[in-house]
Amino acid sequence: MTDTILSIAGVGKTYAGGTTALHPVDLDIRRGEIFALLGPNGAGKTTLISIVCGIVTPSTGTITVAGHDAVRDYKAARRVLGLVPQELATDQFETVLATVTFSRRLFGRSGHAGHIEQVLRDLSLWDKRHAKIRELSGGMKRRVLIAKALAHEPDILFLDEPTAGVDVELRRDMWKLVHRLRERGTTIILTTHYIEEAEEMADRVGVITKGRLLLVEDKTAMMQKLGKREMVLTLAEPMTSVPAELAEWHPALEDEGRRLRYTFDARGERTGIPSLLRRLQELDIAFTDLETFKSSLEDIFVDLVEGRRAEEQAA
Numbered sequence: 001m002t003d004t005i006l007s008i009a010g011v012g013k014t015y016a017g018g019t020t021a022l023h024p025v026d027l028d029i030r031r032g033e034i035f036a037l038l039g040p041n042g043a044g045k046t047t048l049i050s051i052v053c054g055i056v057t058p059s060t061g062t063i064t065v066a067g068h069d070a071v072r073d074y075k076a077a078r079r080v081l082g083l084v085p086q087e088l089a090t091d092q093f094e095t096v097l098a099t100v101t102f103s104r105r106l107f108g109r110s111g112h113a114g115h116i117e118q119v120l121r122d123l124s125l126w127d128k129r130h131a132k133i134r135e136l137s138g139g140m141k142r143r144v145l146i147a148k149a150l151a152h153e154p155d156i157l158f159l160d161e162p163t164a165g166v167d168v169e170l171r172r173d174m175w176k177l178v179h180r181l182r183e184r185g186t187t188i189i190l191t192t193h194y195i196e197e198a199e200e201m202a203d204r205v206g207v208i209t210k211g212r213l214l215l216v217e218d219k220t221a222m223m224q225k226l227g228k229r230e231m232v233l234t235l236a237e238p239m240t241s242v243p244a245e246l247a248e249w250h251p252a253l254e255d256e257g258r259r260l261r262y263t264f265d266a267r268g269e270r271t272g273i274p275s276l277l278r279r280l281q282e283l284d285i286a287f288t289d290l291e292t293f294k295s296s297l298e299d300i301f302v303d304l305v306e307g308r309r310a311e312e313q314a315a
């Protein structure tokens, strides 16, 4: 049996204005895993983690954090959680060290200089410990947010869009830190709209769009579903229809017969491209340009939703 550290049951949210940001979600998070909540802007990711962290009140459902009911036993639940929000809301005139130490005390934990030092060193902030927040660069402020969230040694760390708008170096550091934390046993839940980020960091991925958690899968299985790519050929001579000899590749004719679009699974053993190109040559079909694309996240979501509908209808 897997050890569940966080259980979300029927949790939904309709904001006062009437926007349903979240349709009831059921999700169990396993102790020690890295879970990525993947979805486009406005999908409901922040709403879901804000509910779990006690910042937003759910309209329906219950949340159990390490055995504590997140509403009835709010304080105990909150102590187990650390949240790295998207933006910094902290006293700009305090020093890094004071800010992070204060965050620890907020959760009723006594000072532990060793732990705070470790956190600041892990985040390359130790040399800046006496600097005031307002004197830091944007990237360093992001590091302070993480340090604050880790100050009270939470069992579960939430990272809301950890790498949105950060430079490559900080992104790499962030990924390294996440893996290090996991090695120490911290459970990590992050939100992202980058497939690459989910792929790089997560053990499991949940796809969320328009307030619905569409599916939850192990990373590898999910990436197979997300690994679709497209090749588009610009034809030298427009065609009126797809020749029967190309039927097995199921290409689509576009742009009044000027472009041929072929969709393939980039993670399959065979892409089908060499054989398609050979067949085109045999048929004397010339092309002036060849481009390949990754399907966009939006396209993938549409496919997933349609695929699910088709499955539901077939059932």
Ligand SMILES: Nc1ncnc2c1ncn2[C@@H]1O[C@H](COP(=O)(O)OP(=O)(O)OP(=O)(O)O)[C@@H](O)[C@H]1O
Pocket: 015, 016, 017, 019, 020, 021, 039, 040, 041, 042, 043, 044, 045, 046, 047, 048, 193
């Ligand atoms: N306080 C609020 N009052 C009313 N509507 C809200 C509130 N907060 C969020 N929403 C709406 O709920 C929906 C989901 O927003 P949410 O911030 O959870 O999405 P998200 O997936 O985190 O997006 P992003 O990637 O842009 O942060 C959006 O339509 C948003 O406008």
